[in-house]
Structure formats: structure tokens, C-alpha cells
Amino acid sequence: xxxxxxxxxxxxxxxxxxxxxxxxxxxxxxxxxxxxxxxxxxxxxxxxxxxxxxxxxxxxxxxxxxxxxxxxxxxxxxxxxxxxxxxxxxxxxxxxxxxxxxxxxxxxxxxxxxxxxxxxxxxxxxxxxxxxxxxxxxxxxxxxxxxxxxxxxxxxxxxxxxxxxxxxxxxxxxxxxxxxxxxxxxxxxxxxxxxxxxxxxxxxxxxxxxxxxxxxxxxxxxxxxxxxxxxxxxxxxxxxxxxxxxxxxxxxxxxxxxxxxxxxxxxxxxxxxxxxxxxxxxxxxxxxxxxxxxxxxxxxxxxxxxxxx
Numbered sequence: 454x455x456x457x458x459x460x461x462x463x464x465x466x467x468x469x470x471x472x473x474x475x476x477x478x479x480x481x482x483x484x485x486x487x488x489x490x491x492x493x494x495x496x497x498x499x500x501x502x503x504x505x506x507x508x509x510x511x512x513x514x515x516x517x518x519x520x521x522x523x524x525x526x527x528x529x530x531x532x533x534x535x536x537x538x539x540x541x542x543x544x545x546x547x548x549x550x551x552x553x554x555x556x557x558x559x560x561x562x563x564x565x566x567x568x569x570x571x572x573x574x575x576x577x578x579x580x581x582x583x584x585x586x587x588x589x590x591x592x593x594x595x596x597x598x599x600x601x602x603x604x605x606x607x608x609x610x611x612x613x614x615x616x617x618x619x620x621x622x623x624x625x626x627x628x629x630x631x632x633x634x635x636x637x638x639x640x641x642x643x644x645x646x647x648x649x650x651x652x653x654x655x656x657x658x659x660x661x662x663x664x665x666x667x668x669x670x671x672x673x674x675x676x677x678x679x680x681x682x683x684x685x686x687x688x689x690x691x692x693x694x695x696x697x698x699x700x701x702x703x704x705x706x707x708x709x710x711x712x713x714x715x716x717x718x719x720x721x722x723x724x725x726x727x728x729x730x731x732x733x734x735x736x737x738x739x740x741x742x743x744x745x746x747x748x749x750x751x752x753x754x755x756x757x758x759x760x761x762x
Contacts, residue, residue: 456658457668458636460574460611462515465531467667468657470502470517477657478519480650481628482527485570485585485609489624495522518550524565526550531632533574543571547604568605572632576612584613584629618644627651698733705736712743717752724749727756735759 457464469478479493487493499518516530528550532539547569554564578586588606590599611633618634621627621644631651635658646652660668706729713720713728720728731739738759746752 454638454640454655455660456635456638456655457660457663459632459654459658460531460533460636462531462533464658465572466502466515466517468654469529470498470500471657472498472501474653474657477650477654478517478529480624480648481654482519482529482570484624484628486527486568486587486605486607493521496520496527499526516546526554526565526567527570528567529570529572531572531574535573535575535577540577543569543606547606551604564603566601566603566605568607570607570609572609572611574611576610577608578610582613584611585609585625618642621645624648631655702733702736705733705740706731709736709739709743712740713752716743716746717749721749724753724756727760730760731756732761 457467459465459468468474469481475496475498478498479496482496483489483491483493496519499520500516516528519527519529521527528546530543530546536542547567550569551564551567555561586608588608589602590604591597592599609629609632611629614629614633616626616630618630621630627645627648628651631645631654635655638655641652641655645655656662709728709731710720710725713724728736728739739755742755746755
């Protein structure tokens, strides 16, 4: 057996958002939101998976929207790479789903709670080792909850999950392991297969049971997302490199200014400005030339010769 990766959002939507996978989604949400308790008994998928759906780079993310039996709305999303204003988008989608329930002139009493469940393939919260983090409205100082549990944000950070197959105990452990490792499996392990909904999820993810068109879409989408992740990583690395170079430049300027003031005393603003505009290489050259500059005029002449045009 070979399984598609649930980390690819199109595959994630097929596995959890198909009409045949309602029980899969119920089990997953009970594991993540309610710590394995069977609170959710039924739901309706509002935007079910469509195998003919065209996916392009313009589709920055795919989500699953489900309405629970009590009317609560759950939005589930898989995100493999951090993007600009990601945390703001999550809040926007949450509040948009809440406000869209109400038409003009309708009573606020008809509003139902909305929960956003976001799975990330990157670490979002560095200040905690917890894989699952849940946010709700509560009083800032005394921490009591808001009267109406209207909005919840739940995050699952896959890189924080380190358990092996033999270490899985809870239902949430098994679902998170499935999300993270399904693509590396070559069969259905007993530790996962003993949960019928996870067994069903793996059968849906089985490449042998997918059409050629579906496999092509999953592959294209996976390449698109990995390319985007690569671009983000490259941009971050470039930014870090520029930051390090800028730091070196500032350190070099500070060093040269200290040496010059020791040799010539307080410097005229015009000379200070020329020093601050020197590139890093010229600043390093100037530190070697300072002892050969006997007068302020010598320094001015050197700066005129080496300043960028």
C-alpha cells in the first residue's frame, strides 16, 4: 500500500471532507476538540470534496466547513508553510464564518458558535511544547470564560509531535500520527487500524483506490505547495542573511567611529556622514589606514577617494 499525504491540502480535503468520510471527520474533531470524548455525534459537511474541482496557485488554501448537530460551525484547515499575516487570516475566517450566519435584520440569538481547527506543518507557538493549543475568550486577569463560548481557535502543530507508532495511546495521538506519517506507511498498522475511522481514512488515502486524475491533482498541488514553502524558506534565509550583514555593518561603523574620535577628537558632521555611508569592505580598510592618517584633512581626502559615487 502507498498513501497520499494528508499534509497536502487537496488530499486533506478528500480524506476528511468527502461525503463518505463523515465518521472520519467526527472522530478527528472529537479527538482534537474534546480530547477523545464522543461529544460530536453527527455533522453536515457544508463544502464537500469535489474530485473535479480545478486547483491553481490562486487557491492559497483549502478548508473544510462542517455544521454540527447543535448548529455550531467548524472550519478545518491544513497549512504546510507560514505565510504573511497567517494568524490574522485565521481570525478573519473565524469571525467571517460567525458573522455570515446573520442576515440583515435577523436576531443575534440565531448565531451559533464557530470553531477554527488549524493544522500547521510548522511551529507557530515557540513558548509551549504542547502540540494542541486552544484559545477562547476569557477575562484577562482572573481567567474566567466569556458567558457565550462563541469563538474558539484550535491549533495542531505537527513538528512538535515526536511519538513513535508504539507510543501512541490517545485518540488524538493516533490522528496526529496519521496526519504526520501516513505517506511513509506501507500498510495499515494495528495501532491505527484498531480505530475504524482511521482505518477508513487510510483506505480513502490509499493511492490504489484513487483515479489517475485525482493522483495527478494531488501531485500537482503537492508540488505547488512545496514550491511555495521553498520560496518562503528562501526569502526568510535571505532576510536573515541581510540582517546579519546589516548587523556587521553597524558594528563596523561603531568601531571606526570610536577609533577616529580617539585619534582626531569630535568629528564634523560631514565626515561622520561619509563614514556612515561607507560599504563594509571600505570600513574594514579604513580601520587599517587610521594610523597612517595624521590630520583630519588626510581623513577627508581618504573618504573622498573611497566613498561610493
